[in-house]
Amino acid sequence: MKPQHVAVVGATGAVGQEMLRVLAQRKFPLASLRLIASPASAGRVVHFDGNDYTLVAASREAFAGVDLALFSAGASISREWGPIAASMGALVVDNSSAFRQDPEIPLVVPEVNAHALANNRRRIVANPNCSTIQMVVALEPLHKAFGLEQVIVSTYQAISGKGARALDEFDQQTRDVAAGKTPTHSVLPGILAGNLLCDWKHTDDGWSEEERKMVLETRKIMGLPELAVSPTTVRVPVRNGHSESVWARFAKPVSRNAVIEVLRGAPGVTVVSESGPGLHPQPRAASGLDDVFVGRIREDASNSHAIQLFVVSDNVRKGAALNAVQIAERVLG
Ligand SMILES: NC(=O)c1ccc[n+]([C@@H]2O[C@H](COP(=O)([O-])OP(=O)(O)OC[C@H]3O[C@@H](n4cnc5c(N)ncnc54)[C@H](OP(=O)(O)O)[C@@H]3O)[C@@H](O)[C@H]2O)c1
Known part of the structure; x- marks a missing residue:
């Protein structure tokens, strides 16, 4: 895989923090990393994998040039910003319930139905509920x-x-x-x-x-x-x-x-x-x-x-x- 420009939306949350750990542990090839949280957290600097990152709020600017947007900030944020990020060229993988029952959006566990990823006109994939x-x-x-x-x-x-x-x-x-x-x-x-x-x-x-x-x-x-x-x-x-x-x-x-x-x-x-x-x-x-x-x-x-x-x-x-x-x-x- 070529290095990807990645945005993590909800980067300070329980899932967002684990996403950062998983990206580092799996040596996911990062060209850049943008950490997005609520407007209240914007400007705060967080440390990850030896680097400092300034948290930003969600905006069109924040998704510019992003190849992969990992969303875990709740369903309303995903509904508002997921389609925008996808329309700007990102693959959106969404952890919320926003799109899980949308018949046009694949709901995927790779061990079970990776084949559903082939049909993804909207460039959004829903991540199922944990249980x-x-x-x-x-x-x-x-x-x-x-x-x-x-x-x-x-x-x-x-x-x-x-x-x-x-x-x-x-x-x-x-x-x-x-x-x-x-x-x-x-x-x-x-x-x-x-x-x-x-x-x-x-x-x-x-x-x-x-x-x-x-x-x-x-x-x-x-x-x-x-x-x-x-x-x-x-x-x-x-x-x-x-x-x-x-x-x-x-x-x-x-x-x-x-x-x-x-x-x-x-x-x-x-x-x-x-x-x-x-x-x-x-x-x-x-x-x-x-x-x-x-x-x-x-x-x-x-x-x-x-x-x-x-x-x-x-x-x-x-x-x-x-x-x-x-x-x-x-x-x-
Ligand atoms: N925890 C799980 O096991 C689990 C499993 C599957 C799916 N999920 C889903 O994943 C999502 C996140 O869950 P979580 O457990 O990580 O929640 P959480 O710990 O409460 O974290 C929420 C994250 O969303 C951010 N956020 C809140 N408002 C925002 C806004 N307006 N714009 C951008 N970011 C905003 C928060 O940033 P601030 O720090 O700035 O508030 C924080 O980073 C939920 O949809 C949840 O249903 C969770």
């Missing part, structure tokens, strides 16, 4: 082998998925609880320290936004518009790394050994086949790593076509930043 990404990386190879028909998933999602301010608030709550003080909240809808929350917006019919995303995005990425997907999403008091309990039913019968064999050959997956106390995939161990870790692989006690899995991955890395950079590498490489 969906790690699940489809594990399910796609099993679908190819056995024919996926139904998924029931419960998530155990880390607070880093809610952004840098929520992470700070959770840390303060944890300190308050340890000090015997009553914790407070303003970013989160309640206390997460020592607790569980369903902190996503809800619709009147009781669904959380995150659950809807898991249904619609899984169907679009896997190209299975009728797939039965039944999620329950939960935020847990973990700083980083999402975990998921997945029950999947297939057209063909499945066995633990066959699933292990398929997943051992799957891109982006590490199988954790040991079982025993503390030997399962864990969010602390997965943090900072690229792969999706799949363990606790069990045959269903009453259905020979179903398997149970525990799927763990770094939500800010594979669930956002790494997946976005992998998309850019595929398109520009």
